[in-house]
Every structure is written in C-alpha cells, then in structure tokens.
Amino acid sequence: MSIKMLSTNTVGEKLRNLREEQKLPLRKVAALLDIDVAILSKMERGERKITKEIVLKLANIYKYNADELLVSFLSDKILYEIQDEALGIEALKLAEERVKYMKGGDGE
Amino acid sequence: MSIKMLSTNTVGEKLRNLREEQKLPLRKVAALLDIDVAILSKMERGERKITKEIVLKLANIYKYNADELLVSFLSDKILYEIQDEALGIEALKLAEERVKYMKGGDGE
DNA sequence: ATCTTAATTGACATAAAGTGTCAAAAATAA
DNA sequence: TTATTTTTGACACTTTATGTCAATTAAGAT
Numbered sequence: 001m002s003i004k005m006l007s008t009n010t011v012g013e014k015l016r017n018l019r020e021e022q023k024l025p026l027r028k029v030a031a032l033l034d035i036d037v038a039i040l041s042k043m044e045r046g047e048r049k050i051t052k053e054i055v056l057k058l059a060n061i062y063k064y065n066a067d068e069l070l071v072s073f074l075s076d077k078i079l080y081e082i083q084d085e086a087l088g089i090e091a092l093k094l095a096e097e098r099v100k101y102m103k104g105g106d107g108e
Numbered sequence: 109m110s111i112k113m114l115s116t117n118t119v120g121e122k123l124r125n126l127r128e129e130q131k132l133p134l135r136k137v138a139a140l141l142d143i144d145v146a147i148l149s150k151m152e153r154g155e156r157k158i159t160k161e162i163v164l165k166l167a168n169i170y171k172y173n174a175d176e177l178l179v180s181f182l183s184d185k186i187l188y189e190i191q192d193e194a195l196g197i198e199a200l201k202l203a204e205e206r207v208k209y210m211k212g213g214d215g216e
Numbered sequence: 217a218t219c220t221t222a223a224t225t226g227a228c229a230t231a232a233a234g235t236g237t238c239a240a241a242a243a244t245a246a
Numbered sequence: 247t248t249a250t251t252t253t254t255g256a257c258a259c260t261t262t263a264t265g266t267c268a269a270t271t272a273a274g275a276t
Contacts, residue, residue: 009206025251036237041252049234067195074190074199079206081185087175088207091182096200098117098187133222144266149223157263 011055011073016044018062032061119163119181124152126170140169158184 019029030037033054042048055073059066082088127137138145141162150156163181167174190196 027251037252038238038254039236042254045253047254067198070193071195071198071202074193074195075203075206077189078186078199078203081189082182082203082207085178085182087179087182089204090175090179091186092200092204092207094179095183095186095190096197096204098183099190099196099200135222145223146225146267147265149225153224155225 009072010046010076011050011069012044012046012076014069014072015050015055015058015062018058018064019044022062029058029061033057117180118154118184119158119177120152120154120184122177122180123158123163123166123170126166126172127152130170137166137169141165 019026026037026040030040033040035054039048043050043054050073052070052073055069056066058064059069078092082091085091127134134145134148138148141148143162147156151158151162158181160178160181163177164174166172167177186200190199193199
C-alpha cells in the first residue's frame with residue numbers, strides 16, 4: 001500500500017479531521033507520536049502507510065473511538081487490494097464467508 | 109503477502125488440485141508459464157505470492173473458469189490483510205459499502 | 217531394493233518497495 | 247511582511263520480494 005486513491009473517508013482523512021477539529025498542529029501530534037512531521041503529514045494524506053500502532057495512539061490522543069478508526073484503517077487496506085477489480089465485490093463476499101467459516105469450524 | 113495461513117481453499121490449493129486432476133507435472137506447467145518449477149511449487153503452497161497474471165494463464169492452461177480463480181485469488185489477499193483482526197468482519201462490511209458507494213456516486 | 221521423475225527446500229544475488237531524516241519550498245495565518 | 251504550519255522531494259538505509267540454481271527429499275515404476 002501507501003498510495004492513495006481510496007475515494008473518500010480514508011483513515012487518513014478521518015485522522016486529519018480529528019486533528020483539525022482539535023486545532024492541533026502536525027508538529028505537536030508528531031511530537032506526541034515521536035515521529036517526523038513529514039511522515040504524519042504524508043500518512044494523513046495517504047502517501048505513507050499508516051500502521052495499526054499509530055492509529056491506536058491517535059485514537060488515544062484525540063480521545064476518539066479506537067475501533068471505528070481501526071475498522072476504517074482495515075477497510076482501507078482491503079479496498080486497496082481490490083482497486084479497479086471488477087470482481088471486487090464477489091471477492092469481499094467470499095472473504096466474508098471464509099472468515100465466518102474459520103471462526104465456526106476448528107478454523108485454520 | 110506471501111506467507112500462508114489462510115485456512116483452506118486458497119487459490120494455491122485450487123491451482124494445485126487442478127494441476128493434479130490433469131496429471132500435469134510442475135515441470136510442464138512451469139514451462140508453459142515460463143517460470144521456474146520452484147516458484148510454481150511455492151506459489152501453489154502459498155510460500156510465494158501469486159500474481160493475477162499467473163492466475164489467468166493457469167485458468168487458460170487448465171481450461172477452468174478464470175473469474176472463480178480470480179475471486180479466490182483476491183479473497184486470499186483480503187483475508188491476508190485482516191488476519192487475526194478482531195474487527196475483520198466489520199472492516200469487510202465497511203469495505204463493501206464503500207465499494208458500492210464508489211460505483212454509485214461519481215466515485216473517483 | 218534401485219532407478220527415475222517429481223517436488224521441495226534453502227542459499228544466493230538482484231530488484232523493488234518501504235522507512236526515517238532532513239532541508240527547502242509552498243501555503244496559511246498574524 | 248514575518249512567523250508558523252504544511253508539503254515536497256532527495257537521500258541513505260532497511261526490509262521484503264523476485265529469479266536462479268543446486269541439493270535434498272519424496273513418490274512411482276520396475
């Protein structure tokens with residue numbers, strides 16, 4: 001991953017909105033995360049991969065629902081995989097079935 | 109990707125089954141694909157990434173439904189992304205909504 | 217059992233993708 | 247304008263992926 005093109009509502013956008021709502025400059029948040037401002041800037045805009053760890057830390061910093069951000073984060077990664085694929089939806093449905101199956105039977 | 113652990117019915121397994129049903133040795137199929145036997149062997153067992161291109165070529169070689177294999181291939185990639193994630197199913201559902209939304213609106 | 221073919225494994229070199237750091241340029245606010 | 251924030255790109259470095267090959271292991275035939 002790392003490039004964007006995931007239409008709207010990426011985790012990056014959500015995280016940027018949260019930060020702006022709280023009037024926090026990249027500088028401060030990056031300091032809290034102990035990463036470079038440039039990286040945080042790129043993460044928010046989808047130019048760099050966001051990690052699960054960063055998402056969780058930001059949920060904590062912004063006092064925002066971590067699960068919602070995680071789901072958004074994961075769905076970004078999923079959407080990235082099926083970009084431009086005509087069979088994307090079928091693949092999603094099959095993946096869903098397989099996940100449920102794994103949980104049900106003595107999975108894996 | 110590249111490592112396995114995707115439970116059953118990976119594309120790799122399907123491709124191996126197809127090859128064995130037709131009694132074709134790796135050697136011959138690899139030759140048709142113009143790749144090394146070792147690579148094909150690893151692809152079938154999920155040790156190496158399979159590419160969309162290879163999947164399509166194999167569908168053709170085995171005279172098997174290409175879409176089914178592609179969906180299997182894509183769902184492998186999806187499942188890989190949400191491995192061990194408690195919120196995997198939620199992420200899949202959100203991804204599905206987002207795909208539909210993209211197709212509907214003047215999605216980008 | 218041997219002989220033969222098929223399949224797997226691991227080492228290696230190379231290529232590609234991702235990462236962190238920094239400074240300069242661009243945008244925004246005061 | 248000046249000050250601050252944000253974006254951009256270059257760079258060195260690391261990690262991951264890829265292709266090639268040889269050696270090992272497994273399977274089948276006789």
